[in-house]
Amino acid sequence: MAKFYVTTPIYYVNDVPHIGHSYTTTTADALARWHRLVGDEVMFLTGTDEHGLKVQRSAEENGLTPQQQADNTSKRFSQTWTALSIEPDQFIRTTEPRHHEAVGKLLSKIKENGYIEKGSYAGNYCVGCEAYYTDADLVEGNCPIHERPVEWLEEDNYFFKLSAFEDRLREWINSGAIRPAGKASEALGIVELGLDDVSITRTSIDWGVQVPWDEDHVFYVWYDALINYVTAIGYGQDSPEFADWWANSHHLIGKDILRFHCVYWPAMLMAAGLEPPKHVDVHGFLLLGGKKLSKSGLTQIHPEDLIGEFGIDGFRYHFLRDVSFGPDSDFSYEQMVERYNTDLANTLGNLLSRVITVVGKKCNGVAPGSQADSPLAELAEKTVNIAAEAWNSTAPSVALDATWHLIRETNAYLGESEPWKMEEGSAEVSAVLGTALEVLRLAAILASPALVNTAPQIWQAIGLEGSPTDNVLDLDYKWGQYQGGAQLTAIEPLFPRIKPQA
């Protein structure tokens, strides 16, 4: 049994969940479900990033402690994931004691290995960004992001010797760990420009993980946050499973944090004597009318607003099917409606309805089993192969597209065969309907990572026990496993068509 460890970024608790977070997390959840479906042992991790000056300050503004501030927002994330049927195996919080312990151990290890040294840093500091800026970065003396004045800060810092890892990073990047390839070349570009050592601690704040060898310092929030990925699987706890999970690690990230995940993080791991991640899968931004959805932007769309209209599965299906993993993608309400009506209502939902009705009229309601020979057998077997390959390369849209191609072909097959015109109880009518039912059975399985709630409903509507995920999917799928014999009864439309709001 193979292991599969998939992570999302941990989300900063100053930000409430929006569809950008949901996209990444839904994709990770679907990947986790696919791997479970094919029999892998899966660990799916998400969580929240809770340290840093911004949390400290907004807590003060709200009259809360930083921990209370973090608790409140962290809860909103976990509630949102529950609302979307996202089921992580772990929800990690960087304020957990086990994380502080892991951070201390990993960075101490790096220090022992000679890659952390003391230095000092002074510069223009923007509180909003929690970052230093050079004079050239400033716009009229203000932070270029927040357009507010910066503060001059000078502090003793510990520095990570990032510069020592240029060659090894180049080698790792060239090994194909970063996908898609275009993002790997972006990471390579960063390395090729030359890497300076980076400051990884702060003395100016105390809301963070304390540096074990110098209690005046806390780690800069990024260097604490990244370590969550190894905390969760037992780094520093002598966990016998740590090495196995880590050897199969897959980070899903947005392109905005590529530098940290594709350069700094692997270098930190190397410095600590660990392997870099097996894969980093980088996706683009969701755009709204061609503009970037940013947390400081006004265009915040919350998942809760959409699931009321599209349902959990409608929401998940849209993001998994319509967004090609990698490039930027335009989000629009109209497209979401169109996708829902076309694929879910017209193609899949309607196929289920018409098949059940014809079984009722021509087979006395008793479902015929699928037969060995069917014009759709070859396509169905090919579809499983395409889907498997697509999920393996983190391309949910390709997997679902292939699955829906099969469903569309089944609608066309019914149109040609016209079973409703055939003689009741005849061999022909059984053959045609048996084919359609086998496709529905298979489609329920293949769509289950996206349609987590409706796939089991399809399964039961065609008279099967349990749910499509009860058994491991054999990737060497052979046509003709639908048994038949069940009494089918009409159901309410699975995906009622949506009339777009004006």
Place this chain on the structure above:
RNA sequence: GGCGACGUAGCUCAGUUGGUAAGAGUGCUCGACUCAUAAUCGAGAGGUCGUGGGUUCAAGUCCCACCGUCGCUACCA
């Protein structure tokens, strides 16, 4: 300025290492059907593959230039 990405039917996008007469879905037009969620099926219209050069027997697919959009440019979640 430097580096990089992208620009394929109205829309959203596929197009492996260059090679059968450019694809899919959707939308549109026409027709069919009426088992079905005003659904379904068929046919059709629709593209100088950003522009201009070049390499090649052959380029959407490689090279150069240009135009347009966007990202990164050293600690920007």
